[in-house]
Amino acid sequence: MKRNFNIHDLRIFYTVVMTGSTRQAAQVMHLTQPAISHAISRLEGATGVLLFDRSHKTLRPTEAGQYLYSEAKFVLDELVRIDEALHSIEQFGGRGLRIASSPALALGYAPDAVRRYLDANGTRPFSIDIESSVQAISAVETMRADFGLGAVSRDSSRLNFTPFLRADVVAIAHRDHPLADRDVVAVGEIPPETYVKPLWSDYVVAQGDIADSLILRSGMRAHMSLVPGTVRAVKGISLVNALSAWDIAAAYPDLVVRPLASRQWFDFLLITRREAQNQDLAERLLDALRATAQERRSGIYAQAIELLG
Numbered sequence: 001m002k003r004n005f006n007i008h009d010l011r012i013f014y015t016v017v018m019t020g021s022t023r024q025a026a027q028v029m030h031l032t033q034p035a036i037s038h039a040i041s042r043l044e045g046a047t048g049v050l051l052f053d054r055s056h057k058t059l060r061p062t063e064a065g066q067y068l069y070s071e072a073k074f075v076l077d078e079l080v081r082i083d084e085a086l087h088s089i090e091q092f093g094g095r096g097l098r099i100a101s102s103p104a105l106a107l108g109y110a111p112d113a114v115r116r117y118l119d120a121n122g123t124r125p126f127s128i129d130i131e132s133s134v135q136a137i138s139a140v141e142t143m144r145a146d147f148g149l150g151a152v153s154r155d156s157s158r159l160n161f162t163p164f165l166r167a168d169v170v171a172i173a174h175r176d177h178p179l180a181d182r183d184v185v186a187v188g189e190i191p192p193e194t195y196v197k198p199l200w201s202d203y204v205v206a207q208g209d210i211a212d213s214l215i216l217r218s219g220m221r222a223h224m225s226l227v228p229g230t231v232r233a234v235k236g237i238s239l240v241n242a243l244s245a246w247d248i249a250a251a252y253p254d255l256v257v258r259p260l261a262s263r264q265w266f267d268f269l270l271i272t273r274r275e276a277q278n279q280d281l282a283e284r285l286l287d288a289l290r291a292t293a294q295e296r297r298s299g300i301y302a303q304a305i306e307l308l309g
Helices: 007-019 022-029 033-047 063-090 109-121 133-141 211-215 226-236 242-251 276-295
Strands: 098-100 125-129 147-150 158-175 198-201 222-224 237-242 255-259 265-274 305-307
Touching: 007 022, 007 063, 007 109, 007 133, 022 033, 022 226, 033 276, 063 198, 098 109, 098 133, 098 242, 109 125, 109 242, 133 147, 133 158, 133 211, 158 226, 158 242, 198 226, 222 226, 226 237, 226 242, 226 255, 237 265, 242 255, 242 305, 265 276, 276 305
Parallel strands: 098 125, 098 147, 198 222
Antiparallel strands: 147 265, 158 237, 158 255, 158 265, 158 305
16 A cells, blocks of 8 residues: 655654644644644545544554654654755755764764864865764664764674774863872772763773773763763762863863773774765865874873774
C-alpha cells in the first residue's frame, strides 16, 4: 500500500506530539486549532492508521503514532539540512560543512580548530553539533555531518577513522580542594563526596591504568559542559582529558589542573566518508586540528597532549 502524505501535515503531527495538544500546537505554529485537527485527519487518512488514541482526555500517540513521531524527527532534521545546504550554495557558491563533535572536544578546542581552518581556507560556512562519539559515526555515515570528532571507531566500508591526537586524563580541582596543592593526584586519594563525575555522553572508557577510576564513587554527576561550574560550586574535583582541562582552566581561573599518578588517556579520531571529494578537505581539517592541539602543548600539557599520525 502506497502512503502519500505531505511534509506540512507531518510537521504539524510532530508538533502536536511534542506539545501534547492540538491547542498548544496551534499556538506554536500560528495556526487555528481546526487547521491542526484537519491536518491530523489528513495524515491518518493518507497513512491508513490511527495516530492518536482519542479515548482519553489528552491525546496519546498510538504505537503507529509513536513510531511516526520518532521517524518524523529525522525527516524534518534532514529537510533543515537540505535547506541550509541550498542556502549556502546560493549565498556562498558552496555547501556549508558540518562537524559532529564529541562533548569532550566541544568546550573550546573544536571551535578553535574550525576558526583556524576557516582562516586558512576561506569563509565557507561551517557548523558544529555536539554528538556522542557513537552518534558522530552515525551522523557522518548518514550524511547528517561531513566530519566527526570522536573517541571510538568501528569496522566500516564507508568510513575512515584517522587518529590525530592522544589526551591524557588529568584532574581539575577548585583551589580550595585538599588535593589542589599536590604536584600529582592519585585517583585513590580523591574523597568521593567531592568528586564530580563527567557524563561524557560517549560511553567511552579511558585507556591505560584505569582500575582506581572504575571503582571511584561519586554522588555528583554532570555533563561535560556543566562540569566546570559544578566543580566550582561544590569546591570539588573531576577527571577530564587534557584538552578539555586546557579549555576549562583558561575560562575558570579558580580551577587548577594536576596530572594523575596513573597514566590514562583518550585517543581522538577524525571520522570521514570514503569519498574522493572529501579527502582534500579532511587533510586540511587534520592540519587545523593538529595545529590547534600543538598550541596547547606547553607546561603541564606538553606531556599530556600528544599528536598522532
